Amino acid sequence: MAQSFNTSVPIYLQLCERIKNKIIRGEIGMGERLPSVRDTAIDSSVNPNTVQRTYRELEESGIVEKKRGQGTFVTEDPAILQKMREELKISHINLFVSEMREMGYSDKEMLAGLKDYLVTKEEKE
Amino acid sequence: MIQLEGVVKRYLTKKALDGISLQIEPGHIVGLIGSNGSGKSTTLKLIAGLLQPTHGTVLVDGEVSNRRICRKVAYLSELDAYYSFFTVAQTVDFYARTFSDFNREKAEEMLDFMKLDRNQKVKHLSKGNRGRLKIVVTLAREVPFILMDEPLSGLDPMVRSSIIKGLISFIDLEKQTVILTTHELQEIEPLLDTVVLIKNGVILEQKSVEDIRCNENLSLVDWMVEKYEQ
Structure with a gap:
C-alpha cells in the first residue's frame, strides 16, 4: 500500500477510500480484523493520528467496529x-x-x- | 506542552527571531517550515535550551528552557555530532551512559531496522548511514519532546524513506511530541499533524495540515509558496 497520496486532498479521506476499496474487492473480508493503527501508518508512511481519524470515520459510518482491546473489525452486516x-x-x-x-x-x-x-x-x- | 512567548533572538546585530509566540500541543508531529535563514533552527535550539532568548520566554512543560531541559528534550542537530573514532555500538553505548532515559532495547531494535553494522566505525559510515545512526540515538531516548533539525536533508530517497518509517514505528505519540524542520515537504507532509510557517523570524501561520488540504485544497508546498508570496 505504498502508493503516494494526492497531496491536495485530506489524507484521512484517501485512506478511507483505500480501505473501502479493499473491503469491496474482498481483500479484507467481513468480520476480519483491520491492521493496527501503527501498522497501517508504517505501511503507508502517514501519521498515526491520521490513521486514527480514518478508523474513526469508518467506525462512524458503521463499516468497521472497534472491539475494546482486540482491534478494529469489518462489520458483519451485509x-x-x-x-x-x-x-x-x-x-x-x-x-x-x-x-x-x-x-x-x-x-x-x-x-x-x-x-x-x-x-x-x-x-x- | 511547549510555549514561546514574545521571543526575540539576536545574534550580535542580526535579528534571527522577531517576537514569535507559539504553542505546541503534546501528541503531535509538528513541522517547522520556511526558507533558509528564516529562523527554524534558532527556534529549535531555543526550545532545546541550547540558546537563550534575547527577549521573551520559552517554556517546556511549564519550565523555563535552559541547558538542563535536555532531561525532557532530545535534540537532533543538523550537524554530525558524535565521535568519528567510535564504532556504531560504541556510539550507542556512549548515548546510553549519557542519558538515563536511553532505551537500550529500542536502540538495538532500531539498529536492526536501519540495517546498521554495529562494528563499523562512524568515520567509515556513508552519509546515509550516519543520518540513520543519528536517528537511532535520538529516538531511543524516552523523552516527551523530540526535536529534529533537518533529519532528511542531503540523503537519498531510500534513506529518507527508512528514516520516515523509523519515525512512525518508534515514536509513541501518546507520550511523545515531535518537532522537526525540513525542506523535503512532499515526503514529510503525510507525516505531519501541524505546520508552523516561519518567514524572516516571524511566524506567518500555524495550521493543521489536513485543514489546509480540506479547506484550501492545496498541498503543503503550494500553500507555503502562496503564503510566502503574499
Missing part, C-alpha cells in the same frame, strides 16, 4: 457493505458523467459509448 458498494458505484458514475458532460458529450452518446465499449471488450476476452 446491508452496510451493500450500501457502501452502492454509494461507491454512484460516486464513480457521478464523476464519469460530470466529466463527460464537461467535455460536451450528450447522455445518449455516453450510453451508446459505454455499451459499445463493454461489447467490444467482451468480444476481445
Whole structure:
C-alpha cells in the first residue's frame, strides 16, 4: 500500500477510500480484523493520528467496529457493505458523467459509448 | 506542552527571531517550515535550551528552557555530532551512559531496522548511514519532546524513506511530541499533524495540515509558496 497520496486532498479521506476499496474487492473480508493503527501508518508512511481519524470515520459510518482491546473489525452486516458498494458505484458514475458532460458529450452518446465499449471488450476476452 | 512567548533572538546585530509566540500541543508531529535563514533552527535550539532568548520566554512543560531541559528534550542537530573514532555500538553505548532515559532495547531494535553494522566505525559510515545512526540515538531516548533539525536533508530517497518509517514505528505519540524542520515537504507532509510557517523570524501561520488540504485544497508546498508570496 505504498502508493503516494494526492497531496491536495485530506489524507484521512484517501485512506478511507483505500480501505473501502479493499473491503469491496474482498481483500479484507467481513468480520476480519483491520491492521493496527501503527501498522497501517508504517505501511503507508502517514501519521498515526491520521490513521486514527480514518478508523474513526469508518467506525462512524458503521463499516468497521472497534472491539475494546482486540482491534478494529469489518462489520458483519451485509446491508452496510451493500450500501457502501452502492454509494461507491454512484460516486464513480457521478464523476464519469460530470466529466463527460464537461467535455460536451450528450447522455445518449455516453450510453451508446459505454455499451459499445463493454461489447467490444467482451468480444476481445 | 511547549510555549514561546514574545521571543526575540539576536545574534550580535542580526535579528534571527522577531517576537514569535507559539504553542505546541503534546501528541503531535509538528513541522517547522520556511526558507533558509528564516529562523527554524534558532527556534529549535531555543526550545532545546541550547540558546537563550534575547527577549521573551520559552517554556517546556511549564519550565523555563535552559541547558538542563535536555532531561525532557532530545535534540537532533543538523550537524554530525558524535565521535568519528567510535564504532556504531560504541556510539550507542556512549548515548546510553549519557542519558538515563536511553532505551537500550529500542536502540538495538532500531539498529536492526536501519540495517546498521554495529562494528563499523562512524568515520567509515556513508552519509546515509550516519543520518540513520543519528536517528537511532535520538529516538531511543524516552523523552516527551523530540526535536529534529533537518533529519532528511542531503540523503537519498531510500534513506529518507527508512528514516520516515523509523519515525512512525518508534515514536509513541501518546507520550511523545515531535518537532522537526525540513525542506523535503512532499515526503514529510503525510507525516505531519501541524505546520508552523516561519518567514524572516516571524511566524506567518500555524495550521493543521489536513485543514489546509480540506479547506484550501492545496498541498503543503503550494500553500507555503502562496503564503510566502503574499
